[in-house]
Amino acid sequence: MTKPLPRKIAVMGAGSWGTTFAKVLADSVADQGIPVQIWARRDDAANEINERHTNSRYLRETKLPANISASSNQREVLEGADLVVLAIPSQSLRRELAVFKKYFEPEAVLLSLMKGLERGTDLRMSEVIAEITQFPEDRIAVLSGPNLAMEIAREQPTASVVACADSETAQWIAELCSAPYFRPYTNDDVLGVELGGIVKNIIALAVGMCDGMGMGDNTKSTVITRGLAETTRLVLSLGGRLDTLAGLSGLGDLVATCSSSLSRNNTAGRLLGQGLFLDEVNDRMSQTAEGIKSARAVFDLARAHEVEMPITEAVVMVLEGSLSVENMAARLLARELKSEGEQN
Ligand SMILES: NC(=O)c1ccc[n+]([C@@H]2O[C@H](COP(=O)([O-])OP(=O)(O)OC[C@H]3O[C@@H](n4cnc5c(N)ncnc54)[C@H](O)[C@@H]3O)[C@@H](O)[C@H]2O)c1
Ligand SMILES: O=P(O)(O)OC[C@H](O)CO
Numbered sequence: 001m002t003k004p005l006p007r008k009i010a011v012m013g014a015g016s017w018g019t020t021f022a023k024v025l026a027d028s029v030a031d032q033g034i035p036v037q038i039w040a041r042r043d044d045a046a047n048e049i050n051e052r053h054t055n056s057r058y059l060r061e062t063k064l065p066a067n068i069s070a071s072s073n074q075r076e077v078l079e080g081a082d083l084v085v086l087a088i089p090s091q092s093l094r095r096e097l098a099v100f101k102k103y104f105e106p107e108a109v110l111l112s113l114m115k116g117l118e119r120g121t122d123l124r125m126s127e128v129i130a131e132i133t134q135f136p137e138d139r140i141a142v143l144s145g146p147n148l149a150m151e152i153a154r155e156q157p158t159a160s161v162v163a164c165a166d167s168e169t170a171q172w173i174a175e176l177c178s179a180p181y182f183r184p185y186t187n188d189d190v191l192g193v194e195l196g197g198i199v200k201n202i203i204a205l206a207v208g209m210c211d212g213m214g215m216g217d218n219t220k221s222t223v224i225t226r227g228l229a230e231t232t233r234l235v236l237s238l239g240g241r242l243d244t245l246a247g248l249s250g251l252g253d254l255v256a257t258c259s260s261s262l263s264r265n266n267t268a269g270r271l272l273g274q275g276l277f278l279d280e281v282n283d284r285m286s287q288t289a290e291g292i293k294s295a296r297a298v299f300d301l302a303r304a305h306e307v308e309m310p311i312t313e314a315v316v317m318v319l320e321g322s323l324s325v326e327n328m329a330a331r332l333l334a335r336e337l338k339s340e341g342e343q344n
Helices: 016-032 043-051 076-080 092-102 127-135 149-154 166-175 190-212 217-236 248-258 264-273 278-284 292-303 312-318 325-333
Strands: 009-012 034-040 070-072 082-088 110-114 140-143 159-162 182-187
Touching: 009 016, 009 076, 009 092, 016 034, 016 070, 016 149, 034 076, 043 070, 043 127, 043 149, 070 082, 070 110, 070 312, 076 092, 092 127, 110 127, 110 166, 127 140, 140 166, 140 190, 140 248, 149 190, 159 166, 159 248, 166 182, 166 190, 182 190, 190 217, 190 264, 190 292, 190 312, 190 325, 217 248, 217 312, 248 264, 264 278, 264 292, 278 292, 292 312, 312 325
Parallel strands: 009 034, 009 082, 034 070, 082 110, 110 140, 159 182
Antiparallel strands: 140 159
């Protein structure tokens, strides 16, 4: 490793993925004595982590190593942190970052775990980070892959992708989050890795809707495959790579999210398919389902680049109330017939 080890790692966000990824990092760097500190919005959430005994089933099932601590004080968490991990809901990033950045170490590396596109600007999280912090691209990275937090908290094996324009930075992060149950690969296609993670949430909403309406595995497989086709069109038209979409952050994450009842996006879709209104679904979800907010931004981005994304479009219409879930399949199947490999 050419970069020196970090003095400390900060994880901003004590939700399911922030807490779980903090555990991955802490397990990975425990032998080097590097502390990992989590920022939790609320004092009681920070205390739950520090005390390691909690009413939350999720935290009870998670073995947090001794080098993890938590605080609700942003300055305390960020001071001295050479690696800062961002794990909050995507639509809150711009606002929260405006505060965080006051306490960033000048040479810190920032790693986004978030899988959303900003509404209104259609920016990826790495782009929002670059805009707000003015950090160079060699110190902004993203991590994405088939990473359902609960499975990783239980130390069930998985892999992921660390993407950064600078391969040395990606390698440095990968070495810091390599645990016996977590294997990070590196990639320099930041756009492809990030967009794969964003669009799969929308495809998982569509798959969930089909499940909720009682449709079977042929339907699910069709939506997954054609979902990958439209994700590929978008990524290629924006300059990302095909091999990225065939990898863990593309196909890998799409399959995991669309197959799992642990997925919040899949679950939200299923509830919509069962006939609940969006407000009722939002009331039932205690955690972030990024696809609900990102779908419109992805659709706008695709339209701006003249990329056809019919599944995304149908999901947006269902979310915005202009298409009923019952009519979604009919709308998609009535499209003009074409060759499978055709662009648009
Ligand atoms: N949970 C997973 O399995 C998983 C896996 C991979 C990626 N992700 C991505 O990681 C990101 C975070 O997901 P999560 O599962 O940890 O979400 P979560 O809903 O479990 O937690 C989000 C955390 O952000 C905090 N937060 C900080 N500022 C906030 C604000 N202004 N508004 C609302 N909440 C705020 C909340 O208090 C909460 O602790 C999302 O983009 C998600 O797509 C999640
Ligand atoms: O629970 P979801 O739907 O946000 O998915 C979690 C992860 O992104 C799966 O890789």
